[in-house]
Amino acid sequence: MKSAVVLLSGGLDSATTLAIARHQGYEAYVLSFSYGQRHSRELDSASRVAEALGVKSRLVLALDLRAIGGSALTGDLAVPKRRTAGEIGVGIPVTYVPARNTIFLAHALAWAEVLGADLATKAGVEGKSRFKIHAPLIRMTKAEIIRTGHALGVDFSLTWSCYEPTPGGRPCGLCDSCTLRKKGFAEAGLTDPLGYAD
Numbered sequence: 001m002k003s004a005v006v007l008l009s010g011g012l013d014s015a016t017t018l019a020i021a022r023h024q025g026y027e028a029y030v031l032s033f034s035y036g037q038r039h040s041r042e043l044d045s046a047s048r049v050a051e052a053l054g055v056k057s058r059l060v061l062a063l064d065l066r067a068i069g070g071s072a073l074t075g076d077l078a079v080p081k082r083r084t085a086g087e088i089g090v091g092i093p094v095t096y097v098p099a100r101n102t103i104f105l106a107h108a109l110a111w112a113e114v115l116g117a118d119l120a121t122k123a124g125v126e127g128k129s130r131f132k133i134h135a136p137l138i139r140m141t142k143a144e145i146i147r148t149g150h151a152l153g154v155d156f157s158l159t160w161s162c163y164e165p166t167p168g169g170r171p172c173g174l175c176d177s178c179t180l181r182k183k184g185f186a187e188a189g190l191t192d193p194l195g196y197a198d
């Protein structure tokens with residue numbers, strides 16, 4: 001069976017990417033990172049998503065990006081709240097983690113080399129190496145991603161998007177990630193199974 005390394009954050013994009021890889025007949029080797037993010041909720045979600053969709057193996061690598069800083073997701077900067085989708089689309093947000101995808105991709109490539117696997121990532125590059133890098137979501141809107149995941153049976157209640165959960169562990173409903181997720185579900189005409197605090 002053909003195999004693929006899939007980057008899985010626990011969010012709905014990477015959950016859909018994993019579902020696509022499984023649907024295409026890949027045996028999935030799932031890679032997640034503990035990189036010093038503010039909360040561990042997304043790693044719990046990644047674990048549940050991996051279990052639900054069926055993976056051959058799962059690896060969680062620890063990389064402390066807090067030492068580099070420069071992001072509200074790994075540092076002390078405040079997470080922006082109550083911005084519109086239009087405002088979110090302008091400039092680089094403070095929740096951007098410098099070179100995160102490049103760093104993740106480098107580790108995924110290393111594992112793919114060991115496994116002799118292809119590589120699925122939500123924001124990859126076209127490779128000319130002996131690995132094929134798949135980025136199946138790259139031209140999809142959030143609504144299209146949600147529709148695709150839904151059609152492939154992704155249980156979105158297992159996924160996590162919020163940057164700053166409430167003390168009770170619910171999505172805040174106000175951060176950029178919650179705002180884009182809500183907009184995506186609304187445009188897809190589907191109901192988000194996660195309840196929001198706001």
Ligand SMILES: [Zn+2]
Nearest residue numbers: 162172175178
């Ligand atoms: Zn949120």
